Amino acid sequence: xxxxxxxxxxxxxxxxxxxxxxxxxxxxIDVVGWDPDPRxxxxxxxxxxxxxxxxxxxCTAQPWLIVLAVPLVVVEQTARAVALAVSPGAxxxxxxxxxxxxxxxxxxxxxxxQFVGAHPMAGTEHSGFHASHPDLLVGVRWAVTLDDxxxxxxxxxxxxxxxxxxxxxxxxxxDSAHDEAAALISHVPxxxxxxxxxxxxxxxxxxxxxGLAAGSFRDGTxxxxxxxxxxxxxxxxxxxxxxxxxLLAARDLERLAQDLESNAxxxxxxxxxxxxxxGGADLGSQALRTMVLRADDRWQSDLASWGARGGRITGIGxxxxxxxxxxxx
Amino acid sequence: xxxxxxxxxxxxxxxxxxxxxxxxxxxxIDVVGWDPDPRxxxxxxxxxxxxxxxxxxxCTAQPWLIVLAVPLVVVEQTARAVALAVSPGAxxxxxxxxxxxxxxxxxxxxxxxQFVGAHPMAGTEHSGFHASHPDLLVGVRWAVTLDDxxxxxxxxxxxxxxxxxxxxxxxxxxDSAHDEAAALISHVPxxxxxxxxxxxxxxxxxxxxxGLAAGSFRDGTxxxxxxxxxxxxxxxxxxxxxxxxxLLAARDLERLAQDLESNAxxxxxxxxxxxxxxGGADLGSQALRTMVLRADDRWQSDLASWGARGGRITGIGxxxxxxxxxxxx
Numbered sequence: 110x111x112x113x114x115x116x117x118x119x120x121x122x123x124x125x126x127x128x129x130x131x132x133x134x135x136x137x138i139d140v141v142g143w144d145p146d147p148r149x150x151x152x153x154x155x156x157x158x159x160x161x162x163x164x165x166x167x168c169t170a171q172p173w174l175i176v177l178a179v180p181l182v183v184v185e186q187t188a189r190a191v192a193l194a195v196s197p198g199a200x201x202x203x204x205x206x207x208x209x210x211x212x213x214x215x216x217x218x219x220x221x222x223q224f225v226g227a228h229p230m231a232g233t234e235h236s237g238f239h240a241s242h243p244d245l246l247v248g249v250r251w252a253v254t255l256d257d258x259x260x261x262x263x264x265x266x267x268x269x270x271x272x273x274x275x276x277x278x279x280x281x282x283x284d285s286a287h288d289e290a291a292a293l294i295s296h297v298p299x300x301x302x303x304x305x306x307x308x309x310x311x312x313x314x315x316x317x318x319x320g321l322a323a324g325s326f327r328d329g330t331x332x333x334x335x336x337x338x339x340x341x342x343x344x345x346x347x348x349x350x351x352x353x354x355x356l357l358a359a360r361d362l363e364r365l366a367q368d369l370e371s372n373a374x375x376x377x378x379x380x381x382x383x384x385x386x387x388g389g390a391d392l393g394s395q396a397l398r399t400m401v402l403r404a405d406d407r408w409q410s411d412l413a414s415w416g417a418r419g420g421r422i423t424g425i426g427x428x429x430x431x432x433x434x435x436x437x438x
Numbered sequence: 439x440x441x442x443x444x445x446x447x448x449x450x451x452x453x454x455x456x457x458x459x460x461x462x463x464x465x466x467i468d469v470v471g472w473d474p475d476p477r478x479x480x481x482x483x484x485x486x487x488x489x490x491x492x493x494x495x496x497c498t499a500q501p502w503l504i505v506l507a508v509p510l511v512v513v514e515q516t517a518r519a520v521a522l523a524v525s526p527g528a529x530x531x532x533x534x535x536x537x538x539x540x541x542x543x544x545x546x547x548x549x550x551x552q553f554v555g556a557h558p559m560a561g562t563e564h565s566g567f568h569a570s571h572p573d574l575l576v577g578v579r580w581a582v583t584l585d586d587x588x589x590x591x592x593x594x595x596x597x598x599x600x601x602x603x604x605x606x607x608x609x610x611x612x613d614s615a616h617d618e619a620a621a622l623i624s625h626v627p628x629x630x631x632x633x634x635x636x637x638x639x640x641x642x643x644x645x646x647x648x649g650l651a652a653g654s655f656r657d658g659t660x661x662x663x664x665x666x667x668x669x670x671x672x673x674x675x676x677x678x679x680x681x682x683x684x685l686l687a688a689r690d691l692e693r694l695a696q697d698l699e700s701n702a703x704x705x706x707x708x709x710x711x712x713x714x715x716x717g718g719a720d721l722g723s724q725a726l727r728t729m730v731l732r733a734d735d736r737w738q739s740d741l742a743s744w745g746a747r748g749g750r751i752t753g754i755g756x757x758x759x760x761x762x763x764x765x766x767x
Binding site: 149230234246248252280290294295298299300301303304306312314315318320321322323325332334338340341344348351352354356358360361362363366367369371375376381382383385386407416419421424436 | 633
């Protein structure tokens, strides 16, 4: 396949949007970019991005793809601005760490049938265009989310950009599967790391604890040392999936504490994760095969179900054919 | 000062005992060693340790220091065996990760006035003499614990060995201050890392989560991927301090979950650890001074209180004088 004609428009040139724009420019792709911050625009232009003065101008540059790389709190208003100027053939994607609320914003703006959700599993503790780098999003895992309104051609074009231009791997998922997984592997870990820091900070032996702290504590609290307001925003955005996981964790920790206090057996707690320790659930290498997507009324749910079992897309061929690795059994 | 005459006896030549023995041999110190495993004895002898055939023989080799580097479950029986053969002038220390139970064993064996507790803040996920290394315990932080029965000369000799021979830093603490700090910076982090793995292992979207997992999850669960039985033993040994900290964490996580579910403010949770984020509680470099210990009836509690505020010993001079860094204020 070849990518559709026209530039890629990146709306929002922070850490992720800026890194994406830089990587695309380096790959020889025409990138139109906009950011509300004038200094960011100057820096982006120096990095080869074609600067435009508004979201409307980005849309009327006839991009085949518009990437919304803005904070989640402004996704809804950004989607409305895009809807006013976008051509019906353009594909819209995003890079948000929570997918359900982004789709809601797209539906509200009337953009659902042009939308393909995306979330790169990469980042740093920094933010802003000055922290962006053309390598940040190269070779990483992407969740690409779909529902029964997702356009087939748009999906394939986004996948092609991610796997061919950015050397990434694509995990096709429903929004809810993504958001639940993100709660477990990112949001809950951020919360418990924050709590590890909290209980030391409020302990009467804080100075001893900090003085003695070795590797396990530093590793366990690394992600909590970044901006707590940013962590809070991320957690609140995915509250629906994070809250039940936290309740589960709280119940387990309480039961363990009670068993420790009463000298009851505690093996139930320590051996429960053995399935992951053995590495059996980790994704090893797997034979590649070709999967051809057909524009029937089930391709989106079939693909998302396959992705939920661990399937991933590593390449793309002619006419909606994907190169895939099947789930491990 | 100079170290007392005679060899150092190391009882138990696993990861920590073996690494200590190797470091002392490298420093030119005569090391007598014993381990119940015959293959370990052969390997230790090849590494320059003077092998003896029993704990009794180790004690009668006239060591100035006997280091108990055995698992906590056999500390009590080992202490009894040492008590049968040790000379009254020898100093006894250990390397256990929990100090209260070790002191109890020493008191029960009648060895309290010869005992100086020690715990190196180092280790790896491996175990056994074959995993030991002469550098493992070089330049690390040690908690050295004392109570009002701790001998002054013995304390100073142990500190001298740790700071002069092993280039370590010594944090003098009460057993309870150590054990509470260890709960917060090591045992509770191990528990929550285990729980992060548990909830993913038992999730319906396990394969998605494992497939997408990036840095924060891998860092947060690193210490949970080692032998869970060893983690469990460590937690159970310090149950008295771990259980209340887990209850505190469980309560905080539950309250956060409830606030997330009801759209209540959550800033109370995310900003609570700011004192540690700013780095204000971290130990920077501090002017060194000399502290002379006097054999009055308060030196142990004074020193432990000073250590509890963050004081640490970095060197040793003549006649019970320590080179110290005072707590940061």
